[in-house]
C-alpha cells in the first residue's frame with residue numbers, strides 16, 4: 001500500500017477520525033466545507049500532530065503514537081500544493097522551482113526540463129511571482145512541489161482560488177503529470193466535477209468521519225452515498241472509447257466497457273480514444289415504454305436495480321442499462337409510474353459531459 005493511515009485528532013469541538021489506505025494513482029479526498037480535509041492534509045504533512053494513530057507512506061512510518069515516531073515536516077518527503085500559492089516573492093520562477101530541490105536519482109523521471117515543459121512555464125523562468133497571473137503562480141507552485149522529488153504529492157484545493165477559465169487550463173496539466181510521472185497523489189477538493197475527472201480512488205469525508213473509500217466509479221454509483229458525493233450534482237462515471245466520428249453532425253459515438261453506445265457532440269477524436277464521461281442523475285429521465293420521436297439521442301433499455309428517497313420530494317434510482325446509471329426523478333413520477341426494483345425501464349439521458357479524454 002502506498003498510504004496507510006489511521007489517525008484521530010480533536011481540535012476544539014471537531015473530531016477527525018480517519019482510517020484509510022490508498023494504492024498508487026490519484027486519491028481524492030472529497031467532502032463539504034468543514035469536513036476536515038485540510039486538517040487531514042496538515043496532519044499528514046506533520047504540521048499538526050495526531051492525538052493517536054499511525055501514518056505510513058510508501059512503506060515508511062512517518063508517525064506512530066505507540067512507537068513514539070514523529071518524523072519532522074521537512075523529512076517527510078511530501079510535496080505540497082496549497083489553495084493559495086506560497087511562492088518566495090524575491091526569487092524568480094527559476095529560483096522558486098529549484099529552491100529546496102530534493103535529492104534526485106538518475107532514474108527519477110521528474111526533471112526540471114520535463115516539469116517546465118509539461119506545466120508550460122518555460123517563458124516565465126526569469127519573472128518574479130508578483131508579475132504572474134494566479135494560474136501561472138499555481139503552475140509554478142505545482143512545479144516546485146514536484147521538483148522537491150517527494151514520495152507523494154498532496155494538493156489541497158489547488159484550483160479553488162482560480163476562475164473557471166484558469167481551472168480548465170490547469171486540470172489537463174494535472175492529468176498530464178499523472179500519466180507522465182505516476183507520482184502518488186492525494187487530491188483534496190469539494191468539487192465533484194474535478195474529482196470525477198481526476199480520481200482513481202475516492203475517500204469521502206463528512207464531519208470528520210470517513211463515510212466511504214473505494215474506486216471512483218463504485219463510489220459514484222452508490223445511492224446511499226449521494227448526499228456525500230455531490231448531492232444535487234451527483235452522477236455516474238462511465239469509461240468509454242470513441243468508436244466513430246461523424247463530421248457533418250460533429251457527432252461522436254462512444255462505446256462503454258459493457259458494449260453500451262452513447263452519442264455526444266464534440267470535436268473530432270481518434271477512434272479508440274478512451275474517454276471518461278459523467279452523467280448527472282438529474283439529467284436522466286425515465287419512461288416505461290420505448291420512447292419514439294424524441295430529440296434525446298441517448299436512450300437505454302434496462303431495469304431499476306435499487307432506489308431510495310432523496311432530497312425533498314425526489315427519488316434517487318440506480319439503474320442497470322448495460323452499465324450502472326443513477327437517475328433522480330420526482331417522487332410523484334416515481335409513484336405514478338409504479339416503479340420498484342426490477343421494473344423494466346428506458347432511461348433517457350439529456351446531457352453527457354466528457355469529463356476526461
Ligand SMILES: Nc1ncnc2c1ncn2[C@@H]1O[C@H](COP(=O)(O)OP(=O)(O)OP(=O)(O)O)[C@@H](O)[C@H]1O
Nearest residue numbers: 011012013014032033034035036037038039040190
Ligand atoms: N485549530 C483549530 N481549532 C478549533 N477548530 C478547528 C481548528 N482547526 C480546524 N478546526 C475546525 O475543524 C473543522 C474542519 O476544518 P478543515 O479546515 O479541515 O475543513 P475542510 O474540510 O478543509 O473545509 P474547507 O473545504 O472549507 O477548507 C472545522 O469545523 C474547523 O473550524
